[in-house]
Amino acid sequence: MSMSELSESYNRVWIPHKEEVWQSAEITKNYKAGDSFLHVQLEDGTELNYIVDPDALPPLRNPDILVGENDLTALSYLHEPAVLHNLKVRFVESKLIYTYSGIILVAVNPYKQLPIYGDAIIHAYSGQNMGDMDPHIFAVAEEAYKQMARNNKNQSIIVSGESGAGKTVSARYTMRYFATVSKSSSNAHVEDKVLASNPITEAIGNAKTTRNDNSSRFGKYTEISFDQSYQIIGANMRTYLLEKSRVVFQSENERNYHIFYQLCASSMLPEFNHLKLGSAEEFNYTRMGGSTVIEGVDDRANMVETQKTFALLGLKGDFQMDVFKMLAAILHLGNVEIAAVGDERSSISLEDKHLNIFCELLDLSCDKMARWLCHRKITTTSETVIKPMTRAQAVNARDALAKKIYSHLFDFIVERINQSLQFPGKQHTFIGVLDIYGFETFDVNSFEQFCINYANEKLQQQFNLHVFKLEQEEYMKEDIPWTLIDFYDNQPVIDLIEAKMGILELLDEECLLPHGTDENWLQKLYNNFVNKNALFEKPRMSNTSFIIQHFADKVEYKCEGFLEKNRDTVREVLIEILKESKFHLFENFFQDNPVSSLPFSSTISIKSARPVLKSPNKQLRMTVGSKFRSSLSLLMVTLNATTPHYVRCIKPNDEKLPFEFDSKRVAQQLRACGVLETIRISAQSYPSRWTYIEFFSRYSILMTQQELSINDKKQICKIVLQRLIQDHSQYQFGRTKIFFRAGQVAYLEKLRSDKLRHACITIQKSVRGWLQRKKFLCIKQAAIIIQQYFRGQRTVRQAITARTLKQTWAAIIIQKYCRGYLVRRLCQLIRVAAVTIQAYTRGFLARKTYRKMLEEHKAVILQKYARAWLARRRFQNIRRFVLNIQLSYRVQQLQKKIEEQSRENHGLLERLTSLASSHMNDMDTIQKLELDLEKLAAQKRAYEEKGKKYKEDSEQNLITKTKLLVVVILKIKPHFCSLFRLLEKNFQNQKQDYEKEIELLKGEIKILKEEKTQLQHQIQQEIVIQDGLKMEVGQLTKLAQKIPELQKEIELLQTQKLDVEKQAQSQKRELREKMSEVTKQLLESYDFEDVRSRLSTDDLEHLNEDGEVWFAYEGLKKATRVLESHFQSQKEIYEKEIEGLNFKVEHLSQDINHLQKLFREENDINDGIRLEVSRLTSENLVIPDLKQQVSELENQKLDLENRLQEQTVKLKGKVPVSSLVFRKSKAYLSTFRTTEAQNEVDIKEKEKVKFATQEIEGLSNGLMQDEIQDEVQSKIKQETARLTVENMDLEEKLDMKDRIIKKLEDQIKTLTKTIEKARVPTESKEYIGMMEYKREDEERIIQNLILDLKPRGVVVNMIPGLPAHILFMCVRYADYLNDADMLKSFMNVTIDGIKQVVKEHSEDFEMLSFWLSNTYYFLNCLKQYSGEEEFMKYNTPHQNKNCLKHFDLSEYRQILSDLAIRIYHQFIIVMENNIQPMIVPGMLEYESLQGISGLKPTGFRKRSSSIDDTDTYTMTSILQQLSYFYSTMCQNGLDSELLKQAVKQLFFLIGATTLNSLFLRKDMCSCRKGMQIRCNISYLEEWLKDKNLQSSNAKETLEPLSQAAWLLQVKKITDDDAKEICEHCTSLSTVQIVKILNSYTPIDDFEKRVTPSFVRKVQAMLNNREDVPQLMLDTKYLFQVTFPFTPSAHALETIQVPSSFKLGFLTRV
Secondary structure (H helix, E strand, O other), rough: HHHHOOOOOOOOEEEEEOEEEEEEEEEOOOOOOOOOEEEEOOOOEEEEEEOOOOOOOOOOOOOOHHHHOOOOOOOOOOOOHHHHHHHHHHHHHHOOOEEEOOOOOEEOOOOOOOOOOOOHHHHHHHOOOOOOOOOOOOHHHHHHHHHHHHHHOOEEEHHHHOOOHHHHHHHHHHHHHHHOOOOOOOOOOHHHHHHHHHHHHHHHHHEOOOOOOOOOEEEEEEEEEEOOOOOOEEEEEEEEEOOHHHHHHOOOOOEEEHHHHHHHHHHOOOHHHHHHHOOOHOHHHHHOOOOOOOOOOOOOOHHHHHHHHHHHHOOOHHHHHHHHHHHHHHHHOOOOOOEEEEEEEEEOOOHHHHHHHHHHHOOOOOHHHHHHHHHEEEEEOOOEEEOOOHHHHHHHHHHHHHHHHHHHHHHHHHHHHHHHHOOOOOOOOEEEEEEEHHHHHHHHHHHHHHHHHHHOOOOOOHHHHHHHHHHHHHHHHOOOOOOOOHHHHHHHOOOOOOHHOOOOHHHHHHOOOOOOHHHHHHHHHHHHHHHOOOOOOOOOOOOOOEEEEEEOOOEEEEEEHHHHHHHHOEEEEEHHHHOOOOHHHHHHHHHHHOOOOOOOOOOOOOOOOOOOOOOOOOOHHHOHHHHHHHHHHHHHHHHHOOEEEEEEEOOOOOOOOOOOHHHHHHHHHHHHOOOHHHHHHHHHHOOOOEEEEHHHHOOOOOOOHHHOOOOOOHHHHHHHHHHHHOOOEEEHHHEEEEOOOOOOOHHHHHHHHHHHHHHHHHHHHHHHHHHHHHHHHEEEHHHHHHHHHHHHHHHHHHHHOOOHHHHHHHHHHHHHHHHHHHHHHHHHHHHHHHHHHHHHHHHHHHHHHHHHHHHHHHHHHHHHHHHHHHHHHHHHHHHHHHHHHHHHHHHHHHHHHHHHHHHHHHHHHHHHHHHHHHHHHHHHHHHHHHHHHHHHHHHHHHHHHHHHHOOOHHHHHHHHHHHHHHHHHHHHHHHHHHHHHHHHHHHHHHHHHHHHHHHHHHHHHHHHHHHHOOOOOOOHHHHHHHHHHHHHHHHHHHHHHHHHHHHHHHHHHHHHHHHHHHHHHHHHHHHHHHHHHHHHHHHHHHHHHHHHHHHOHHHHHHHHHHHHHHHOOOOHHHHHHHHHHEHHHHHHHHHHHHHHHHHHHHHHHHHHHHHHHHHHHHHHHHHHHHHHHHHHHHHHOOHHHHHHHHHHHHHHHHHHHEEEEHHHHHHOOHHHHHHOOOOHHHHHHHOOOOHHHHHHHHHHHHHHHHHHHHHHHHHHOOOHHHHHHHHHHHHHHHHHHHHHHHHHHHHHHHHHHHHHHHHHHHHHHHHHHHHHHHHHOOOOOOOOOOEOOHHHHHHHHHHHHHHHHHHHHOOOOOOOHHHHHHHHHHHHHHOOOOHHHHHHHHHHHHHHHHHHHHHHOOOHHHHHHHHHHHHHHHHHHHHHHOOOOHHHHOOOOOHOOOOOOOOHHHHHHHHOOOOOHHHHHHHHHHHHHHHHHHHHHHHHHHHOOOOOOOOOOOOOOOOOOOOOOOOOHHHHHHHHHHHHHHHHHHOOOOOHHHHHHHHHHHHHHHHHHHHHHHHHHHHHHHHHHHHHHHHHHHHHHHHHHHHOHHHOOEEEEEEHHEEEEHHHOOOOOOHHHHHHHHHHHHOOOOHHHHHHHHHHOOOOOOOOOOOOOHHHHHHHHHHOOOOOOOOOOOOOOOOOOOOOOOOOOOOOOOOOOOOOOHOOOHHHH
8 A cells, every 4th residue: 555545635644843843734635646745734724735755755644543552563654753643642631651662661751740659550560461551660560570480581671761751760660669579578678678779879879950850870780689489689789880070060050969968958967067067058069050959859858868778778877977977078178279379389278177177087197188189299210200280280189089089989888788788599580670871962962971872872782683583583473474674783883982993992092191182082083984984973163073973863072071081080199198098988999909799790810921010000001981881791791681671761841841742852862762763663564463353353344244254253354354455465464463564554444434434324314314204294294284174174165055054964963863873783782792791701700710719729738738748757857866966975975884894894904913913922922831831841750750869868858848839939929919910900801892892793783784774765765766657657658648649630630621721712612603693693783785775975975984883893893802812811821820730730749759759768767777676685685694694703702702701710729820821821812802002911911921931930840749730731731722723713704704894895886886877866965055075185176176177068057157166165164164274275275276277278268268257156155155244135044044154255355356357357368369360351351241342452562472371251250259259158157247348348359450450551441441341330239139238338339430430431521521520420539530531542433532621621620629649549458347246046055066076075064
């Protein structure tokens, strides 16, 4: 499509203008090839013949629909005027300062604070794709952060622009964004330190200039480091080219660096008294520009802020004071007076006040400083010469020293900031923010501008290569053939500056010469480059300047001062004086080889092969230019290793006026910053890129029906484009997008507008034709009526005579009687018909009423039986439930008894083992006694043999021994008596123990009898239950027998239905026959021929005109039709009733089937119960065996006691030795039956036995009687054998008893399982609403009831808040015991458990909902049963009996209330996190109203890296999520008031998030989108109504969004419209209303933009409104939550613990 083809009439073009750069004009006459003029009309109406070049026609203007786009590359025509106009419309009319231009963000300085940088805005842009929201600096920062996290690649954000364009603020907001979205979880506050570095660097590196009050006078590259979780861990800063000359010189209306003025403003403070400062007007270095104060800036407050940031970075007061000393010393140095002494000399007085202060602050020698400021030392190979300097030279030396000190101080502070921002860990990735000067050109440009422009050349080259690379990647991604695009390459300019023998190298070479001058260097430039390099020129009128053609413009540089600024030298002797200072900050300032601590610097030291002579002036080794070149090269290496993002700051005007747009200045900056170059590169290829879906939705109006019938939309787009645009080179089809060349979108928009215009014209034509036809017909009808009356009047006048009057009168009389007769006849016929119809109708209604009564009677009977069956079923279920509860309790009691029996068995087993061990010990003792007796017998025989040999001697010895024996017996007799008494006492004790054991066995027998009776009682109850089941079976059998009867009734009803239908049809046929007969009679009785013969022609005509006969006939036909319709409606009603009866019959049959099924299930259950009962009865037969075994044990015990008593009687008359042994043996037997507590007594007895045995041995040695020895030995053997046998029998019986007990245990376990299966009901007991537990079970309660509990297993079929009620019942038990420690411990572990489970499941919505509900119920239980009057009044009298008796738990109530609030807040956060991603897609982007598209597919390019990885959510998704929240909260028993508060909070979030996104998305601010939003709001309101939540005030939270949607739809033209907007939008602030009006974007050409005058009008009306000037709503705002007291209706006595809770160790009291 050529330009000439588009240059038709009514097209608009751009023509150059001196002031506005470009102005719009409309073509009034078609342009033809060869014309030299273009006939145009300007916007002010001026006609103009514009001279044009046929090869360069003026650029075309974009359609209004494309004006104001977010991305400049989305414009159809891409050229300078289009870009300039788009920026102007967005900046001036829409008050939007950010615009995309491809990969560049263009930021226009508004010179006004805007409410678009708050935390709410940051959170709104966080996580969003770059093209989804309005352009913003936060969008660029988010894109960099997202790419870093997604690709693990370092990023850079390059912020550039002129001084005053807003670079520093943009960089600051970028760093603030990173600090907010990637906040570290540690307590180091690294992000705060990173942000704190900005105020310090601005204080020491920013100053007021004529263009900017806070101009950065240095370049800065800040690397923000991130760890593997992408949280900030540190930062580092590099600085470039500080403007040191500003320290000693400022132009008019400019200031020195801010820190000097902050210091002077704070000089009156006590801590700064020693600096001896004053106001800024007192110092040469601060008053030179004549402007020491900035309007609206408080230097003293800024000084406080600077000190705070120093402290935040860890730079404490001592370091700060040292820095302030050096700054004050610089100010005092500038005030040192240098007096001229002749023409060649100068001097400084030693009494100079400021010199002394300077030397005092820095600890320098005043004499040396005064001397060497006025003298210099010249060192040659042979001698050193001291030469005085002139005053001008001395002043330069002083200023150079001041600059040197400030430069080192600046670098030192930056180094210390870097040290404080260092991090111990390893850097994973980083994002660099480059805040660097843009291209500069002034009236006088020097060395600083040269370096700045050189840096911008390097950055522009990197930018061009990156743009070219992105274009290539986009084409390759879409499979578009890649063609080489010609773009500007500035490598020649860079070579001119930095190549070998380039400008910088020649400058460094001239600086090395002792007598090098600026003029000599300039002459070398002339000789090397003039006429040899096209980019270098010599000015015509100057020999002290040179011109370089930069990428942006030509710049003329003045060579004066180049060498001095490049050298940046200070006299060596002055440096030596500074080195002698004791001031510790100077230690590293002036080292020969300073070591940089920056991690960026990588130095390689290379040693020379031979020593090099040391230069006397070390400062000449490295010039400023070479330093800058090396640091710039390092910066480019860093940027090339990262993914760059560009921000170009634009200064709209030089007067710093808010929202004023100077087109000339803006166009100059757009050329300089590379924006137009980006536009040019895009325009050369395919700048407009739309997806197939966008193209289809936008241009479906241009498609034919045949094309739309194709299913593949991609194929449709191809076919349509090939038809609409004949030149196929003007577009390309990619994989996902269509690529258009410049102007093609405008052409398509023109076709679309023409089609819409033609459609509108067609609609207008049809509507206007219809209106005209309607008007014409009305006029025609009115004319006919007028003619009718006029003609009738004329006819009457002509026909009025006496004869005609008589004839007319006679005709009237005849007509009267004739009509009367006819009407009477017709009335009689109608009456007869009506009476007949009434008779049939009343009969039909009576029959219908009778049938209805009959049906109702039958239905009542059916209902009676059905309701009775349901009532019985309900009663059986309740009875079964009660029996189950009783059974569970009895099972628990049986389990407890089993445990007690097992413990008793264990004790008996232990006693048996102890008895066996003691028995074995006693057997050993008896065996020892037998051995001793055998030894005694042997000794006796030996004595007898000896007695025979010595018979004579023994007699004498016998006498003596007899005497000795008598003495011994007399001595031992008391001891034997005491021992006998002790044994008797022992025997009595053992007898008492036996009696106690007998009583215990009797008690066990009694208990077993009671258990037997209980089991018999249970069997009786089972029999009763079986009887009840048999009765139910009988009832069900009866019901089953009634089923055939009901089926017969159903068949009867069906037959009746058929009969009724047949009767209705027959009645209908009869009625039709009767009506036909009536009609025939009417027609037959009326002789039309007779009447016609009796009437004249005029009468007939009159009759026909009146139509009375036909009216009667038609009335009869109508009556017939009414009757037919009535019968038809009655038939339909009857059919409906029959269908209803059929439905009831079907329902009854289903119920009968269900009853039969239940009957079969009941039979199965009864069979199972019968089996279990039979098993139980068989098991119960074991009880008599147990009783018999116990009685046998008792009999054996009695026999054993009797035998012991008989043995005692037999041995009473024997020798003391035998009785002693017998009693000891009896004592041994008693030890088998004593408890373990008597073991000590047995041990003592054994010791006594050993002692007695020893005495017997001693006695036996003296006994000589054989009979006594034989009797004792035989008795001992007999008793020992008998006791051994009895002991073995006893052990066997005990083993038998153990086996029986084990068998009983197994039977009880089996019985328990059987009872659980059969669920045999137990007796009901009265409970008092407590849970008994042990102190050591607290952890198990918390573990099972809180930590391990799953909500889904609890909320089904259980009362709400069941865990809370169980916990409170445990609290009641602790209160009942009056145990404060136990209660305190349980409350603490409960609260800790809830905290733990909430912490572990902090993202689980169901768990949080469940424990919010239970915490609330627990809190309410503590209130309800606290005993306080305000809570007790809601209780029942029985509930009041369950109040706490001993403790006041109000403190714990407060703790629980705080905990509930915490859970609620976390609960809200989880819900918000779940629904947040759905809000904007569902509420704003989704089109609920199909066919009304609220979006304009403008084809703007989203970043290739901004992959839309989010799911597509709709309004249905939001409603489903809300329903899920609601159902979960209801299932968990959340209180209705809490539920309403949660829903209100969610609706506020939905409204606030949607409204915030609307504010930040200009493309969404349209009338159609307002309709979509209103529709979505109505869905939410309907949902509230569905859930009965209208009283939650959730609808009111959507009011701001609703008003915003209304504002988008309402007309916005007249004063009345403005007034209506002000009255209606009460929930929106002034800022929000103005934002929506400014952002309003038409979707079609037929819509109009909101004019700036209308916006100003609305703003003026809203000035009186007092509201917060805040744009965004706070989505984090939480409404105050209240926990209403709702008493529990559940009685504590009826609450049972389910087995799934695993709380079997709890006992209901």
